Amino acid sequence: MTVAEPGRLHAMTSPQPGTAHDDTWVVLPTYNEAENLPGIAAAILERLPGATLLVVDDASPDGTGVLADSLAAADPHVRVLHRPGKQGLGRAYLDGFRVALAAGAGRIVQMDADWSHDPAYLPSLVEPLGRGADLVIGSRYVPGGGVTEWGIGRRVISRGGSTFARLVLGLPAHDLTGGFKAWRREMLEAIPRDGIHAGGYVFQIEMTYRARQAGARVVEVPIVFRDRRAGVSKMSRRIVVEALLVVLRLRWEALRGRRASQSLAPADDAARSAPRTAPVDAARSVPLVTPVDAAVLDRADAAPLARADAGARPG
Numbered sequence: 600m601t602v603a604e605p606g607r608l609h610a611m612t613s614p615q616p617g618t619a620h621d622d623t624w625v626v627l628p629t630y631n632e633a634e635n636l637p638g639i640a641a642a643i644l645e646r647l648p649g650a651t652l653l654v655v656d657d658a659s660p661d662g663t664g665v666l667a668d669s670l671a672a673a674d675p676h677v678r679v680l681h682r683p684g685k686q687g688l689g690r691a692y693l694d695g696f697r698v699a700l701a702a703g704a705g706r707i708v709q710m711d712a713d714w715s716h717d718p719a720y721l722p723s724l725v726e727p728l729g730r731g732a733d734l735v736i737g738s739r740y741v742p743g744g745g746v747t748e749w750g751i752g753r754r755v756i757s758r759g760g761s762t763f764a765r766l767v768l769g770l771p772a773h774d775l776t777g778g779f780k781a782w783r784r785e786m787l788e789a790i791p792r793d794g795i796h797a798g799g800y801v802f803q804i805e806m807t808y809r810a811r812q813a814g815a816r817v818v819e820v821p822i823v824f825r826d827r828r829a830g831v832s833k834m835s836r837r838i839v840v841e842a843l844l845v846v847l848r849l850r851w852e853a854l855r856g857r858r859a860s861q862s863l864a865p866a867d868d869a870a871r872s873a874p875r876t877a878p879v880d881a882a883r884s885v886p887l888v889t890p891v892d893a894a895v896l897d898r899a900d901a902a903p904l905a906r907a908d909a910g911a912r913p914g
């Protein structure tokens with residue numbers, strides 16, 4: 600696993616010191632996204648001036664990793680994390696988060712490289728982090744959000760999966776299977792990473808679940824999700840079944856009071872950031888009234904989540 604050094608300063612793309620998004624890193628996992636990467640990389644950096652884009656590529660056979668290296672050579676805001684083979688979306692994100700945290704990122708965005716997550720939403724996704732949110736979810740299932748170009752099958756799986764996880768795990772967020780999210784650094788550091796499942800859907804559900812257990816204030820902002828622009832889907836029936844089973848297992852573990860112990864934070868930081876978890880049942884019982892995002896607050900059931908234990912607030 601290697602991180603390519605940023606290339607030499609490119610006259611046209613040199614960073615503007617002090618721009619608003621200097622501490623923001625966008626983690627972008629890729630597997631065979633050569634057709635999409637150059638365009639989406641440019642659009643991301645245009646929407647978040649000063650941010651760093653970290654491409655996490657799993658030795659894509661179509662040469663996405665090589666392409667990413669050439670983008671990094673031309674623009675110091677682009678980095679590349681190369682992994683030796685396809686290891687799953689969740690592991691790609693966890694490795695990318697670790698690199699971003701180690702580099703000092705204050706805000707970390709995760710998104711797909713296939714244009715399903717429109718870079719135009721990036722400013723509104725990141726913005727609530729500056730007003731007290733710990734995790735912002737780009738949500739298809741709040742007013743103003745939606746899905747285009749998907750057949751009925753994908754819609755049912757996505758919406759049904761979110762509803763199932765919401766009910767079983769007692770999570771108030773409406774879109775739990777989506778992967779367009781922004782995290783405050785301290786929140787990622789506080790999430791125990793022992794045994795997090797790597798599969799596409801389940802990873803998204805589990806990270807939000809664990810964030811809530813750690814007392815996260817979660818905000819949903821509306822996004823319209825499009826089908827991938829080019830390339831081939833990595834979605835499979837196995838991913839869906841795995842998600843359903845893991846949701847049940849997480850609930851079972853919560854009932855048994857099992858606690859994870861390890862943190863995403865570097866080892867020497869773990870003692871400071873790890874013991875911030877709150878029991879899930881306490882997290883579920885708090886009122887949903889933290890005034891973070893007025894647009895979402897208008898709907899009581901979509902309101903940002905108050906923290907279970909004020910003393911548990913990271914940072």
Ligand SMILES: Nc1nc2c(ncn2[C@@H]2O[C@H](COP(=O)(O)OP(=O)(O)OP(=O)(O)O)[C@@H](O)[C@H]2O)c(=O)[nH]1
Pocket residue numbers: 627628629630631632655656657685686687688691710711712713715799826827831832833834
């Ligand atoms: N590094 C890495 N990236 C992955 C892996 N699997 C998927 N990705 C990337 O993760 C993002 C989401 O994957 P998709 O294949 O679009 O999955 P999806 O969005 O559930 O399904 P479709 O949009 O229908 O393709 C894309 O940017 C993929 O290239 C993986 O194993 N490793």
Ligand SMILES: [Mg+2]
Pocket residue numbers: 711713715827
């Ligand atoms: Mg996709």
